[in-house]
Amino acid sequence: MPAAREGRLDRLSALVKWCRFEKVLARLRPVDGPGRPAYDTLLMFKALLLQSLYGLSDMELEEALADRLSFRRFVGLGLEETVPDHTTLNRFRNLLVEEKLLEKLFGELDRQMDQAGLILRRGTMLDATVIETMAARLAT
DSSP, X not given: OOOOOOOHHHHHHHHSOHHHHHHHHGGGOOOOOSSSOOOOHHXXXXXXXXXXXXXXXXXXXXXXXXXXXXXXXXXXXXXXXXXXXXXXXXXXXXXXXXXXXXXXXXXXXXXXXXXXXXXXXXXXXEEHHHHHXXXXXXXX
16 A cells, blocks of 8 residues: 655654643643543644634534544544543633743744744745745845
């Protein structure tokens, strides 16, 4: 069987140094308590990243995580694992905002993408060198 074509999310996942995000998110890990274990904080951040890249509402993100294999693979959810529901996603985003971590995390992502020569925009990932080259041609 031929190898699957590498998609944009696979490329993004391979480029990013996720350990830097794990260090920032580590302080959010809840202590064990009653009920279902919490979702991994990096998984939840990756889900919010997908939401931002694709312009999804919380409910649309929940549906996409349940439906799209590329999204599941990107965040690290196995086929049999449950997907965070929209209220869980919303609460996690609000927690990041309260802790003043959301801007810091996305700033780190922007920094890493800049170092790799990439620009992230909703629904796309562009090679910044291509943009720069095209702009230079138009200017002449």
